[in-house]
Amino acid sequence: MTKQVRQLDRVVIRFAGDSGDGMQLTGDRFTSETAQLGNDISTLPNFPAEIRAPAGTLPGVSSFQVHFADYDILTPGDAPNVLVAMNPAALKANLGDLPRGADIIVNTDEFTKRNLAKVGYAASPLEDGSLDGYAVHPVGLTSMTVGALADQDVSKKDAERAKNMFALGLLSWMYSRPYESTIRFLQRKFAARPELVAANIAAFKAGWNFGETTEDFSVRYEVKPAQMPPGTYRNITGNAALALGIIAAGVRSKLPVFLGAYPITPASDILHELSKHKRFGITTMQAEDEIAAIGAALGAAYGGALGITTTSGPGVALKGETISLAVALELPLVIVDVQRAGPSTGMPTKTEQADLNMALFGRHGEAPVAVIAPRSPSDCFHAAIEAARIALTHRTPVILLSDNYVANGSEPWLLPDVDSLPDLRVEFATEPNGEDGTTFLPYLRDPRTLARPWAIPGTPGLQHRIGGLEKADKTGDISYDPANHDFMVRTRAARIEAIEVPDLEVEDPDGDARVLVLGWGSTYGPIGAACRALRQRGLSVAQAHLRHLSPMPRNLGDVLGGYDRVVIPEMNLGQLAHVIRARFLVDAIPYNQVRGLPFTAAELETMLEEVVKNG
């Protein structure tokens, strides 16, 4: 039969199922197919910390949301147009996010009395009329998959496990996605077990064919490619982009890279990725703890490597003393904090921006460091290079504040030309720098950057000792002199302030906005989407987004002074707002949310509309 084809400009699909149902993989594949088609994309994985929570329960639900469009988009979407619910728990956990009229594809095989009872459904929502406001498509995903694989040489269990590929096939048909990359992916993934390659491809094709033949799906959709700048693209998560940025920093600095890391969610993927690229001269060490991880990175930096440690908030707390040592030693070091919801273990797989205070202030003594934050998954690549640039040029620890939202979310990335990346080469000290021509003064500073020489062991004639004790200016000898300590403390602060960072750019297309929205890090997308929506409705609002949080752009005070109201949305209780109010005496309006999820564009739009209209 010929199906009707309808054009859409954007779609949000959420795949939801049990932790063991392979929803992350399904979403990832759908995203990859969609990227191949040239749509703009933004994704939001959302999964529990437990590897396998009890099957069929609400805490065990894992989901993956993908937003794709024929224009450039900024967020994974507020509300799904389509929910794929692999079991009753997935339906119950996600129904509240669906607007009326949304499509729901349910795996009816899992809607058994027992599974319904597990999540507190007295009657099946498929039968009691409670889903009347939605377009429900009941599909026996499991039984149809098993049926389709009857001739395959696989166990019933393996056949059942392929149901996610059936679902992917169905959705790929519905949205006219190219599937060649998925076939290739399955061939790679199950290379060692050809029978699984065949079974999963068969399940995928069965899902596709089901869509084509069943009368339940009468419409097929198309979303045309987005108008995007020319070039080569790939879909990338923030953690992958960050790892590539570190590799690029190694290549562009011509230094060996040393990563010290201890496994921690959601940062471990950076360690995994970097451990695969030894050919670039990258050493990865899985240390015995967070402290050893940064200690080893600092030791490597002392020896002339680009030293990096990757972690999340709890790890940064443990690394604080070593960051202070790096402040005193004035050695380059990059500390990546992929933030997650705290305090303590908190919600390890959920996002938050609540480590800003710790990054800025969380050390003993006056211990200033540089702090930067990426705004999107692909921006993690450039943020990593920028962190390395500051660390190497200014001989300072740099904290890079990523978060779970950008780390695991993905978007299309216009691949940069390698030659266009910054030149990060450094000069090690090779000669005595004292006036007598023979003395080496390890704390004699570059007058512009205030950075001290990087004299690595192995350099003849420059033997010197450094340490955590206060040092005398220039000589680096131990000093308890009051005036010297005062001078050194102020100098360490001035060193950070001397870091050159680009001026803050303001986006105000109407040019007459009286309200500025100031954000940092991963809120860029939702804030941008909210501002666009307001502008489309004829309201003026300006957006500025901080990448550099320490030091802040020099024009920030002037920018803030140019608006009647400044609104600061953050996924914390107002940490940037606090700093802005203290430093600039601006009566900024904090807007805060700590639910472990990114802002929706809609809630920001509502809030900003109120400020724009009523001040």
Add this chain to the structure above:
Amino acid sequence: MAEPVALKLTTKDFKSDQEVRWCPGCGDYAILAAVQSFMPELNIPRERIVFVSGIGCSSRFPYYMNTYGMHSIHGRAPAIATGLSTTRPDLSVWVVTGDGDALSIGGNHLIHALRRNVNLKILLFNNRIYGLTKGQYSPTSEIGKITKSTPAGSADSPFNPLSLALGAEATFVARTIDSDRKHLQSVLRAAAEHNGSAFVEIYQNCNIFNDGAFEELKDAGTRDDYLIRLEHGQPITFGKDGQFCVVHPPGGFGLEVRDTAAVSPEEIVVHDSGVTEPAYAFALSRLPGLDLRNTPIGVFRNVSRPSYDNLVQSQLEAARAKATGTPEEQLAGLLTSGDTWTIS
């Protein structure tokens, strides 16, 4: 390979311009002098030697050596030195630490450096007390020790540092004494020649807070009866005219001290520091009691196992050998790997 050029360095070359600031009479002076006068023997240029320390009296050591040096933070020297040694196999990296630094706050890093077999020479100055914080008991202080923080006596059982290191499967484990320069230097020599982690416990006197802690091992009247000088390949006897010996009693797990006259010569254990199984060296480490009787000094264990540094470097080299193109070309290839699409 060409003969290495003799550098003709002297003790003086290893003295830095910094004033040494330990308490007068501290055992650290003797260790510093012994190390400084031993260093020329290595025939390694000073710039390729690095001393890394933690916090404590002993950890001031790097300031006094005219080499590269880092006085780091409490307990973390083995971790910092691991990063340095792993990325810079051309360096000779020494860690100076104390009983509090290495066994209390830094215990984790010590055992992991040892089990990895990082190419570090770890000198643990053991004075069985916290000196820099003015006299609290340490993890090697004897149980019942009365100190500022334990007026009723310590309730903590002490660590035996050598047993701990052997439990962590250290490949080189030795003990020596601050006041015996000749023996100290012989142990340093063996440690320096070892590829991998070399763990050296140095009994060191704190004359302010724990004076005389090892007196019986130093006093001319007692030391021969107390000390067991281990020598590879030699039967283990000690005391006046070798009147005591070490035997492995049948049926038992460990080693015991006997009167030499009461056993047949073939029962006396012949010291072999190369025994692969750590149980033998562990048994040796258990010989002394809290009264310091039967204290072995010398090299307990010296076995060969690939060092972490070598393993890491060979992985890097193997990966590099397979790579083609400039790093920039490789990076461009990596960026475009996987599923890409082009918009024209």
